[in-house]
Amino acid sequence: MMQCTDIHDRYLFRLITKKAFLYTEMVTTGAIIHGGCLDQLNFNNEIEHPVAVQLGGSDPSELAECSKICGSLGYDEINFNIGCPSERVQKGSFGACLMQEPKLVKDCIEAMQEATSTPITIKCRIGVNERDDIDFLNNFVSKIVNPKLKTIIVHARVAILKGLTPRQNRQIPPLKYENVYQLKKEFPDLEIVINGGIKDVNASIKHLEQVDGVMLGRSPYDNPMIVSNVDSTIFDEVDIGEDRKSILNKYIQYCLVQADLGHPLSKTLKHIFGLNRGLKNAKAYRSLILETMQRNNLEATQQDLISMV
Numbered sequence: 001m002m003q004c005t006d007i008h009d010r011y012l013f014r015l016i017t018k019k020a021f022l023y024t025e026m027v028t029t030g031a032i033i034h035g036g037c038l039d040q041l042n043f044n045n046e047i048e049h050p051v052a053v054q055l056g057g058s059d060p061s062e063l064a065e066c067s068k069i070c071g072s073l074g075y076d077e078i079n080f081n082i083g084c085p086s087e088r089v090q091k092g093s094f095g096a097c098l099m100q101e102p103k104l105v106k107d108c109i110e111a112m113q114e115a116t117s118t119p120i121t122i123k124c125r126i127g128v129n130e131r132d133d134i135d136f137l138n139n140f141v142s143k144i145v146n147p148k149l150k151t152i153i154v155h156a157r158v159a160i161l162k163g164l165t166p167r168q169n170r171q172i173p174p175l176k177y178e179n180v181y182q183l184k185k186e187f188p189d190l191e192i193v194i195n196g197g198i199k200d201v202n203a204s205i206k207h208l209e210q211v212d213g214v215m216l217g218r219s220p221y222d223n224p225m226i227v228s229n230v231d232s233t234i235f236d237e238v239d240i241g242e243d244r245k246s247i248l249n250k251y252i253q254y255c256l257v258q259a260d261l262g263h264p265l266s267k268t269l270k271h272i273f274g275l276n277r278g279l280k281n282a283k284a285y286r287s288l289i290l291e292t293m294q295r296n297n298l299e300a301t302q303q304d305l306i307s308m309v
């Protein structure tokens, strides 16, 4: 998630769950090839696995070049974004508008697969504009699949390409989980991961009766502790089992180290707003984070912050 799931946020999540698959923000091929934004591809090889990078683009050779780079960096998966509805992304002719061009998507996927042995996956919507019917999604997938494409993540809403902001595009089109369930029935050999409006691990369990995986976006970002039982509940492993205070303490120590390395507190502390979600002093906690960022002095407030979660 852009502006959210950066390297710092992923560090925070690895204090909470060892097993959940983490995804980077979308990185465009243009940013990598022409913008020299290679640092956007950094990840912490020691702790982040399993981790996927998400690429945005529509030029097969550029996507291939970027996939090669990402593959050599050691990502576990390279995800191709075919679901972003933003106007800026449409101007670059990528994201959700690519669902109208299955031939191009197929070429992109094949070029990416040829460039790296790292698995290529896609993330799409159920359709675009008025096409929110199951036939559109099935037809799209039938035109892009190949034996090496094993996983498709589907945000269970259409993308409205004109007239809605990206935010509205995550709220207004109704969720149609049934279309994703039907896709799994149509393509039983594909790993189908469902996304959109899924609040927590319990809700995920219901979906897992129909599909193979569940992707959660906003709810864990807004309340990271909701995934603290995911390792035991979904992956049958032992949870990390740390409480909020311990997680925040560890993350604050990380922020202090990062600050010494030149990463501003505004970039690292923004991810902890949700750590006191559901507690009484949310407003005071929020204010103290903002004040800490402004004064650029975490040493002075760290104990108070920890006491508030």
Ligand SMILES: Cc1cc2nc3c(=O)[nH]c(=O)nc-3n(C[C@H](O)[C@H](O)[C@H](O)COP(=O)(O)O)c2cc1C
Pocket: 001, 002, 003, 004, 024, 025, 026, 054, 081, 083, 084, 123, 155, 170, 195, 196, 197, 198, 215, 216, 217, 218, 219
């Ligand atoms: C701030 C923000 C940034 C997002 N950035 C991306 C992105 O870079 N790539 C992507 O595939 N989806 C992105 N999304 C969409 C989410 O991944 C997800 O598909 C959507 O929010 C629905 O799932 P949810 O209800 O679990 O959040 C973003 C969502 C938000 C709120």
